[in-house]
Amino acid sequence: MADVITFYTLAALILIFGLLVVTTRNTVHSVLFLVADFLAVAMLYASMNSLFVAAIQVLVYAGGIVVLYLFVVMLVNLKRPPEEVRDPARQTGLGGVLAGVVLAELALIAVANALDPPATDAASSTAGxxxxxxxxxxxxxxxxxxxxxxxxxxxxxxxxxxxxxxx
Amino acid sequence: MTSTHYLVLSAALFMIGVFGVVTRRNIVIIFMSIELMLNAVNINLIAFSLQWGNSLGQVFTIFVIAVAAAEAAVGLGIILALYRNKETINIDEMNVMKW
Amino acid sequence: MTTDVRPMFDTDELVINMGPQHPSTHGVLRVVLRLDGERVVGSDVVIGYLHRGIEKLCESRDWTQIVLLTDRMDYVAAATNNIGYCQTVEKLMSIEVPRRARYVRTIMAELQRIASHCLWLGTHAMDIGAMTVFLYAFRERELILDLFEEYCGARLTYNSMRIGGLPLDLPPGWDRKVLGFCDVMEQKLVEYEELLTNNRIWLERTKGIGVIPAEEAVAIGLSGPPLRGSGVQRDIRKDEPYAAYDEMRFEVPIGKACDTYDRYLVRLEEFRQSVRIIRQAVEGLPEGPIVGKVPRLIKPPAGETYHAIESPKGELGYFIAADGKSTAPYRFRVRPPSFCNLQALPRLIQGHLVADVVALIGSIDVVLGEVDR
Amino acid sequence: MMVDQVVIPALKILIVLNAVLVGVTFMVLLERKVIAWTQARLGPMRVGPYGVLQPIADVVKLMTKEDITPVKADRWVFSVAPLIALIPALIVFAVIPFGPEVSLFGRQVALYITDLNVGLLYVVSVASIGVYGIILAGWASNSKFPLLASLRASAQLISYEVAVTMTLVSMIVSAGTLSMVGIVNAQESQQVWYLFVQPLAFFIFFVGGLAETNRAPFDMPEAEQELTGGFHTEYSGMRFALFFLAEYANMIVVSAVATTLFLGGWLRPFPNVAALSFLDLVPAWCWFLAKTFVFLYIFLWVRATLPRYRYDQLMRLGWKVLIPLAIANVVVSGLVKVLL
Structure with a gap:
């Protein structure tokens, strides 16, 4: 029970922060959400009994790589994002198609899963x-x-x- | 939790990354979207590692993280160099190989 | 920050406003720095925030009142200012100052030099981050202020000289206290040196920083410890002796490397030489009158003169023109050492880092009251 | 079951958190007193006997002060930054072993919140998050001095983290475990404090710790004589206080980790000498606290004594001296481990 709650909470956090990363206007905020997202992913790893990878995720991703991003963002200053000239027709169309494909795929998995539930994990305690x-x-x-x-x-x-x- | 749960989560996160790459024009954000996609892959690897009770998935995750670090360093170096020369980080203005 | 379209932090220059409200600009100095990263590529020294028009004010005060105004210039070495002014007027009027008064002036000037150097050492070390030296130096400065208080009742702006001599004789027992202070000072100097002179971080922060070769130092018009730090043997006390300096034995320390560290060493050696001079002056203090023959109404004959003394910060010169009619100077002009030394700042900080800027401001030892007057 | 899994951990967290916060507040008093005594002063004397209540007065003052947000600041990041600085400093305490398992009211209770098998890695990774507080504070203030300071801070933290992490690798080689409790136990079974096994690692860790907590002589990010207070120039009131809480909490973290790694954690001096067994009368956690206090005192002592390094000299020291030394230390530790 506890692990179900953990999973759904973390999954929700990961997706919400992920969405915020790609939709926020202010790039520094975007970077912050990216850190939050990585931390949530690290917690997910921890909940999956992979403490080492979780620690590496925090150390390398959140503590290292994203600091680099922050540096670059501060250097090239994104207070006025260069965003606003975009070409809506092409991008939205492509995005729509991609989103449709992936959604269909997810639906397929969900249906297949419902028809034929896979065995639960071997849950080998030594794996992590x-x-x-x-x-x-x-x-x-x-x-x-x-x-x-x-x-x-x-x-x-x-x-x-x-x-x-x-x- | 079955590995399907993790796979769906991973697919959704990957999709968000793709969405970012496709819709945003800010090259830094595009890079960050790629990082999101790499994370989605890692979730998959860990999920399978858990399912089969085999730690190789985690080994590969570590390799992916190393590659991501290398990619971020070089990529951000390129962004800085581009910014110095073109004063922009909008990829639509970076579509020429020579200026 | 303005909201203009220039990026807040681009890869070009960053203009930063250091002062007038900044902890390490020693008052209200304002330095506009143009930085590339943290490296100074250009600078603009802005002064005038403490301008009170002292020179002009002096032209409407009578000659004795001006002593009090000179206190307010270099307020950490007020007695030196008094002495310089009084001697200039004495030169203008050809007044002979009694020997005892000249000896006392020497003691005062040297005590004041130690006090001023204590303040310099404390703040300079503080700027570089050694906070303990600051309080140690102030502890010893306090002793000097006590001595001055006992002599003239004031602790900062002394009004301690009169044209022709001294306002009053030394309090009984004062000379012994001064000798006692000399002993304390010599011990404490060792303490300062232990904390700084051979400290690796201190060496790294000061060696090779703000090098100014001798010819350039002369060309800019530096004087005092910054000039001697650049290896120029120039000390008005030796070269054109005034007060009782011709009867004193002392050495003029000079530096070799022309950097911040040598300016530091020069000043530390000056502490020792000052103590030495004070000892000689107190021990050889002659008896006799303390004021020379001064007319009741001080009204110098028409003419002009320039007279300079060695203040703790460098050459403190007074140019005074009298018209022989009024009881106020016709023109009163000061050559303040801080002002002239400050000219070297843009040259010194060029190419150094922000952290060196504060070290260099400290190393030329400016007092803004004197710069702006 | 319920008591073991929920109540006791919750109680432990509560106790540790409160102890840390109170400790941090009194750390401020200790710092002021120690530095004052070094400088021939008395330090705070007005509030309570010998000023011992000064921290409480400070807290009250800071809480009642106006919280100013500059108009041009990025409000959201500006408010979050102090918290980002503080939280990592606090959650590191989850793996600090204050003592071994003891029996308390007839129950076996471990004097640490948890014992992760990647404990040391956890400490390093959580500590690496703390830098965000400083970078973001400087950036969000939208002011030039804080921005310079935050750039300094991030460069400094990243470069010293590498050296510190490298020394930790050689510690892991010596101890053969990543768990903090395991490292203390390893020191007990090998009958030696690692300070004597790895003196170079200790030195690098301590210098790196000074740099990572932005303490003198590496306090460039806040260097008030250069950058007028650095990244927290624009902060006031409680948010300003949070930065100080974070700084002092980080000092305690570095001291506690150094104690665990190098001074045998909760072990009494000479744990293998039977003649000194009367020292066991002092509870283990007291030894831990005493050793941590020694480190904290050295932090203050260094601050009162040394001038400040310059930014480029600090970076040079980190990259050209400490990191090569740390790598050499790892190699030598590995060789010794393999050959012996």
């Missing part, structure tokens, strides 16, 4: 354990892990080069 994640990360996935670190290094160098004044 940090040790498991660490083991997988440092044994089977060692090479991807190292590649990811090289990617981060390259990205760091690239970002510095791009953001340099005399480009």
């Amino acid at each position: 354990l940090t040790e498991q994640v660490g083991l997988a990360l440092y044994t089977d996935y060692l090479i991807p892990f190292e590649v990811a670190s090289v990617l981060l290094l390259v990205a760091m160098v690239g970002a510095i080069v791009l953001a340099r004044r005399e480009l």
